[in-house]
Amino acid sequence: MPTAIIADDEYLQREELRRMLQQAWPELTILAECEDGCDALDAIVAHQPDVAFLDIRMPGLSGLDVARVSNGKCNVVFVTAYDAYAIDAFNLAACDYLLKPIQNERLAQSVERVQARLSRGSKSEELLQMMDLVEKRLSEQSNKERLRWISASSGKSIQIFPIDEILFFESDTRYTRVVSASDEGLIRTAIKDLQKGLDPEQFWQINRGILVNMNAIARAHRDELGGIKVEIKGSKEQLKVSQTYAWRFKGN
Known part of the structure; x- marks a missing residue:
């Protein structure tokens, strides 16, 4: 049975994603729900899930940090509210993204992509290659808020x-x-x-x-x-x- 973790610092966002995943992917077992990047990394190490749904901006380690440190141990689907600087980069990568608020149709597409990678036994090998581009865009957006x-x-x-x-x-x-x-x-x-x-x-x-x-x-x-x-x-x-x-x- 496929397994996953969900990481988001907002409780309602985690609960909504869990509910939507239960409908879009009934076979998926959610092993852990994490409210920060540190817990997410610990959960990946402890549970070795097939996929991690990671919010980009979280306390502690960001979703990008978690993906980098976990070093391809599982497939990654990033969750982001900042499409202006991230979507192009994600489209170039092996990983997927979900834009908040998550739409049912878009989640179904993401589930199909992850399932296809799981059937091939592949991980997000290209994930580390696109980190610099995504982080550059994150920095450009965040510098306005320092x-x-x-x-x-x-x-x-x-x-x-x-x-x-x-x-x-x-x-x-x-x-x-x-x-x-x-x-x-x-x-x-x-x-x-x-x-x-x-x-x-x-x-x-x-x-x-x-x-x-x-x-x-x-x-x-x-x-x-x-x-x-x-x-x-x-x-x-x-x-x-x-x-x-x-x-x-x-x-x-």
Whole structure:
């Protein structure tokens, strides 16, 4: 029986896609529903599904990141609301795409394409070849939405932090620390919401609660237990890298 996972940070979108897939592909078993890219990657490794339906923009790892790191382990169908810069690229690739809001007829076409690839025993071999083109278009769209500064509470005052001067963000269940070389403050914005306004090429997520400015990384090293930690310029703190993001620090 064919198997799949669904990854989308919006609950209603996941539920709607599951419902539509049950009608379009009754034989398909949904093994997991994930609300961010990290969970999606974990689900692909754990369940080895035949196909992954991945939203492009998700907290943690994006759908593109998940597809790249999973390295062709399953067929990929991207789900996107941004056709203006993505559709041409997807049409050149072995993978497929679904444009939100998903239409029944378009989903049926996508199911037929995936079924055909499964019958041939093929994966999305061309997926990695089209990543640069898609990401370039993503960047062009996202640059219009970037944060330039952040206002954070620092003691009894409000501190303005230019984005380029921030070393890292660190979240707990209530607050997010904003840390620069000379000061720090607190905001109530969660990491997943911050990511929407930050350049993913500049601010790397290294675990669920930390975004680090890659320009502020002095070095990365393994500790006595084999875990990876990064040292930050202008700070005595060492930040732990979770296994999900260890790929960022592997040598070529």
